[in-house]
Amino acid sequence: MTFKELELIEPILKALDQVNYEIPTTIQEQAIPILLQGNDLLGCAQTGTGKTAAFSIPILQRLYKSDKRKGIRALILTPTRELAIQIGENFEEYGRYTGLKHTVIFGGVPQKPQVDALTRGVQILIATPGRLLDLQAQGFISLKGLEYFVLDEADRMLDMGFVHDIKRVLKLIPEKRQTLLFSATMPPEIEKLANTILSSPRKVEVTPASSTVETIRQSVYFVEKAEKKDLLLHLLKAPDIESVLIFTRTKHGADKITRILNKNGIPAEAIHGNKSQNARQRALTAFKAHALRVLIATDIAARGIDVDQLSHVINYELPNIPETYVHRIGRTGRAGHEGIAISFCESEELPYLKDIQKLIGLQIPVVKDHPFVTQAGSQAQATKTEEIKAKAKENKVWRGNKANGDFWRRKKQGQAKTATKK
CATH class of the missing domain: 3.40.50.300 (P-loop containing nucleotide triphosphate hydrolases)
Incomplete structure (x- = not known):
């Protein structure tokens, strides 16, 4: 049509x-x-x-x-x-x-x-x-x-x-x-x-609200809080990240990341409620025109950001509300274009990741090959895998025991009926 x-x-x-x-x-x-x-x-x-x-x-x-x-x-x-x-x-x-x-x-x-x-x-x-x-x-x-x-x-x-x-x-x-x-x-x-x-x-x-657009390629990096900034700088060296929207939970966090990036030669601006309207609009206009490569935003300020062919979204901090994750990554992969959503996950954010994966019905692929991989994250993922295996084994044993128990119960009932007839 x-x-x-x-x-x-x-x-x-x-x-x-x-x-x-x-x-x-x-x-x-x-x-x-x-x-x-x-x-x-x-x-x-x-x-x-x-x-x-x-x-x-x-x-x-x-x-x-x-x-x-x-x-x-x-x-x-x-x-x-x-x-x-x-x-x-x-x-x-x-x-x-x-x-x-x-x-x-x-x-x-x-x-x-x-x-x-x-x-x-x-x-x-x-x-x-x-x-x-x-x-x-x-x-x-x-x-x-x-x-x-x-x-x-x-x-x-x-x-x-x-x-x-x-x-x-x-x-x-x-x-x-x-x-x-x-x-x-x-x-x-x-x-x-x-x-x-x-x-x-x-x-x-x-598109159900709990789902994520199919054109978005998602991944998660396990990294501890102190090394998130180093991982971010490492990733932004890649030229294929043409334009990136970085999400933080707080205004202070957005300003802090902006200072770190600018100090390391990566031009970036932040938009949030404490910024003047002129400053916010100026940064947003530059970002939409692709004159600014990196924009850092809080969730509320990010509503209304509609950028043609935004290549990447990075969750510097995972949201504690799983639906917010869907809104965040939906800024990329728009109008049929492909997009990439990257999430950083520290140990304390593992429950948030679990809730997000439950909501979207998807295990987000883990990137293990990076310089700042955290032992806690890897262990958590391994533990989760072992838990799944253990649960499956437990269910198998339970089903076997139940079937075995049902057999002997039926046999015992049959013997009781025979004794009554006699």
């Missing part, structure tokens, strides 16, 4: 052609017809599946074909400023020939430019919850005429504690609207939220 077969209008097809979009992804193919018909949608899709285009294209088309009344008619609510900016860029690309106006608002920067854009008038608003509620309270935003509401990255919204803000936003928008909820995972809290805000929704599920 092509985008032309989805019955899209000419202004959108022209824009898609300019960004070389020909074949829709699975979620786009499934979601666009549903949304063009005006249905509510519950979308379960992990990062890299093309969900932004799946909801932005139908919204642009329906607004274009409707009356041209002014005011905010579509609201996309998203958890982070990076993701908001990314979505704004997508609306700019797909809607450039529609004449529809949009703007992006988020905290951490002066509000005047955002207020000026709102005053000039927009039909589409992309926002983070805090700044949205702030400007609404100041009287700069009215959502009374809203027709389309998108709650993007709903699981991350709840993780970041935005549930109360979401409830406040829901009180500001009309009950009669088309609502779209997208989430990479579907825990009970998300299903409960979906039931309260969606009306007879159609469900689209693309």
Whole structure:
């Protein structure tokens, strides 16, 4: 199927052609017809599946074909400023020939430019919850005429504690609207939220949230904490690592790695919540343009990083939430391209690795041939192998004993029956 077969209008097809979009992804193919018909949608899709285009294209088309009344008619609510900016860029690309106006608002920067854009008038608003509620309270935003509401990255919204803000936003928008909820995972809290805000929704599920994209080649290096930096420097010497996103659990860790890499002649930047918006955006722009080879990020700051042909993701520290691993490595291997995900695992992180492998249903291959291999990791892997073998042997013995016991039990019962007859 092509985008032309989805019955899209000419202004959108022209824009898609300019960004070389020909074949829709699975979620786009499934979601666009549903949304063009005006249905509510519950979308379960992990990062890299093309969900932004799946909801932005139908919204642009329906607004274009409707009356041209002014005011905010579509609201996309998203958890982070990076993701908001990314979505704004997508609306700019797909809607450039529609004449529809949009703007992006988020905290951490002066509000005047955002207020000026709102005053000039927009039909589409992309926002983070805090700044949205702030400007609404100041009287700069009215959502009374809203027709389309998108709650993007709903699981991350709840993780970041935005549930109360979401409830406040829901009180500001009309009950009669088309609502779209997208989430990479579907825990009970998300299903409960979906039931309260969606009306007879159609469900689209693309790539189960617990799975990892098949085009991503995964591996794990056992290495102790003190030698992680040396292993990282060793790996970054390889010229085939064209662009790499490195994940840490903390802002302090991201800054520390950045200093180490720059000190060793490897230009790198970090993005996280303590960085100014200008600094974050500057680093992100350079990374997307492939002018910067190495970017270090925390999980929250990394939402919204969408880089064409990102070759590598490195988990410098394993996440303690297994679903986060899926989100992290999903930054590579996008749009059918191949990607490589490397994870460092120290002794204390072995339980995290176990949880991750259980979630994705895969034993991540271990790289044993490197200068900093840890004995603890190797022993842990060997112990695990022995445990599996021992368990299998134990099950075999148990099955044998059970079968043997059943035989003698049946024989004894048979003898008892014979004695009774006599």
